[in-house]
Amino acid sequence: xxxxxxxxxxxxxxxxxxxxxxxxxxxxxxxxxxxxxxxxxxxxxxxxxxxxxxxxxxxxxxxxxxxxxxxxxxxxxxxxxxxxxxxxxxxxxxxxxxxxxxxxxxxxxxxxxxxxxxxxxxxxxxxxxxxxxxxxxxxxxxxxxxxxxxxxxxxxxxxxxxxxxxxxxxxxxxxxxxxxxxxxxxxxxxxxxxxxxxxxxxxxxxxxxxxxxxxxxxxxxxxxxxxxxxxxxxxxxxxxxxxxxxxxxxxxxxxxxxxxxxxxxxxxxxxxxxxxxxxxxxxxxxxxxxxxxxx
Amino acid sequence: xxxxxxxxxxxxxxxxxxxxxxxxxxxxxxxxxxxxxxxxxxxxxxxxxxxxxxxxxxxxxxxxxxxxxxxxxxxxxxxxxxxxxxxxxxxxxxxxxxxxxxxxxxxxxxxxxxxxxxxxxxxxxxxxxxxxxxxxxxxxxxxxxxxxxxxxxxxxxxxxxxxxxxxxxxxxxxxxxxxxxxxxxxxxxxxxxxxxxxxxxxxxxxxxxxxxxxxxxxxxxxxxxxxxxxxxxxx
Numbered sequence: 001x002x003x004x005x006x007x008x009x010x011x012x013x014x015x016x017x018x019x020x021x022x023x024x025x026x027x028x029x030x031x032x033x034x035x036x037x038x039x040x041x042x043x044x045x046x047x048x049x050x051x052x053x054x055x056x057x058x059x060x061x062x063x064x065x066x067x068x069x070x071x072x073x074x075x076x077x078x079x080x081x082x083x084x085x086x087x088x089x090x091x092x093x094x095x096x097x098x099x100x101x102x103x104x105x106x107x108x109x110x111x112x113x114x115x116x117x118x119x120x121x122x123x124x125x126x127x128x129x130x131x132x133x134x135x136x137x138x139x140x141x142x143x144x145x146x147x148x149x150x151x152x153x154x155x156x157x158x159x160x161x162x163x164x165x166x167x168x169x170x171x172x173x174x175x176x177x178x179x180x181x182x183x184x185x186x187x188x189x190x191x192x193x194x195x196x197x198x199x200x201x202x203x204x205x206x207x208x209x210x211x212x213x214x215x216x217x218x219x220x221x222x223x224x225x226x227x228x229x230x231x232x233x234x235x236x237x238x239x240x241x242x243x244x245x246x247x248x249x250x251x252x253x254x255x256x257x258x259x260x261x262x263x264x265x266x267x268x269x270x271x272x273x274x275x276x277x278x279x280x281x282x283x284x285x286x287x288x289x290x291x292x293x294x295x
Numbered sequence: 296x297x298x299x300x301x302x303x304x305x306x307x308x309x310x311x312x313x314x315x316x317x318x319x320x321x322x323x324x325x326x327x328x329x330x331x332x333x334x335x336x337x338x339x340x341x342x343x344x345x346x347x348x349x350x351x352x353x354x355x356x357x358x359x360x361x362x363x364x365x366x367x368x369x370x371x372x373x374x375x376x377x378x379x380x381x382x383x384x385x386x387x388x389x390x391x392x393x394x395x396x397x398x399x400x401x402x403x404x405x406x407x408x409x410x411x412x413x414x415x416x417x418x419x420x421x422x423x424x425x426x427x428x429x430x431x432x433x434x435x436x437x438x439x440x441x442x443x444x445x446x447x448x449x450x451x452x453x454x455x456x457x458x459x460x461x462x463x464x465x466x467x468x469x470x471x472x473x474x475x476x477x478x479x480x481x482x483x484x485x486x487x488x489x490x491x492x493x494x495x496x497x498x499x500x501x502x503x504x505x506x507x508x509x510x511x512x513x514x515x516x517x518x519x520x521x522x523x524x525x526x527x528x529x530x
Contacts, residue, residue, distance in 0.1 A: 172384070177382055180384065183378060184398045184443075185368075185398045
């Protein structure tokens with residue numbers, strides 16, 4: 001029972017990381033109508049930035065994380081401007097998707113060139129060792145607790161932003177109908193840039209937590225969590241903000257429980273198996289809406 | 296002259312949709328642009344409001360050439376566009392849709408006043424203000440699209456096929472609303488396939504045929520013109 005609780009908490013923590021990544025994925029999908037497959041690699045870029053600042057330069061994570069957030073934000077906005085925007089009205093929606101895969105490989109290989117293939121040992125950005133419960137039977141790490149809290153705060157902040165601010169309303173409008181949004185006076189390009197800015201900033205935050213919980217950093221660190229977060233976004237209903245959160249948490253818990261009780265090797269297979277099942281049974285995801293193609 | 300279109304040429308790829316289109320709208324007028332399906336009426340409106348960029352030509356609005364200005368900025372210059380097919384934000388409530396229409400305005404008090412005015416004009420929207428726009432009937436969606444356009448407090452309103460797909464009762468209601476919007480001082484550029492209805496409320500009209508203006512004149516004259524009656528009024 002106690003080990004189950006420990007697994008559950010760890011699952012929620014991993015799920016919170018997926019959720020933070022999935023929030024970025026889902027917002028970009030919902031508003032820019034594209035899957036940014038390079039999203040996972042933004043996590044890796046953010047993590048290397050923090051690694052350099054903390055491990056190489058000996059600076060505090062309090063400085064390193066905001067710097068990583070800002071740099072990822074710039075990276076995200078620039079990528080959209082340079083690589084995706086020119087293809088936005090391309091004849092085939094595949095053009096931008098393939099470009100995103102290209103950007104992903106580009107980022108991974110540039111990182112390989114700069115940092116090499118060897119694994120860097122990441123120092124946790126959360127120095128707090130955590131708490132013990134049930135007379136020392138359950139130990140919950142500090143990073144676990146902070147990750148969960150942060151993801152909830154981010155979810156609430158995003159919900160507030162989207163539903164209560166002018167820019168958030170513009171996002172809702174652009175998500176539904178770009179031409180009609182333009183006719184309302186909304187700058188579609190600016191709104192999409194802002195979406196990429198938020199998504200990429202979240203990727204940097206996810207990187208900080210991911211590498212604190214699993215402290216080995218390579219140029220491919222972001223790839224797998226990125227894809228799993230995509231699964232989480234689909235599971236929750238792609239385009240839906242609460243859906244991304246829910247999908248992330250569910251996926252994280254399933255992954256850790258599968259790892260604990262079934263098989264470590266099989267846990268990834270189970271995670272992707274879920275994607276297949278969801279797509280077969282409820283293609284719109286848990287909280288997703290049926291997209292009506294209007295004629 | 297509030298709006299003057301000079302020698303507008305618009306292409307979709309290699310296909311020319313508008314050929315040397317020129318016309319004008321004076322302040323306080325209702326001008327109708329009539330023509331068959333595919334004549335270029337919607338293209339004309341899209342080009343004026345900046346959704347499409349012309350290959351050549353000028354669009355002079357309030358004395359300024361707005362061809363190079365992006366669509367979202369044209370809205371804040373006092374031009375609203377009620378698009379073909381309504382294009383309301385289906386997942387947002389009626390009230391949220393209306394607020395979206397006031398996106399270019401910052402003064403909360405003024406926005407609320409305009410909203411009260413819109414609800415006054417469209418009591419049906421007030422009854423349904425918390426309902427999602429996608430659940431409204433076609434006629435109600437048309438009212439919402441018009442109300443949303445009025446929320447920006449426009450000087451000129453471009454209306455694209457407001458009667459399309461509506462029952463005869465709603466068609467009359469929509470045209471009554473256009474008349475009253477005009478009476479309150481808003482200039483109207485109306486695109487309609489229902490030429491008869493359009494000509495009865497318009498001051499002047501232009502006929503668009505395969506991308507070119509082929510006729511212009513007073514709406515009352517056009518209603519009595521034989522060729523117009525044959526081609527567009529079904530007589």
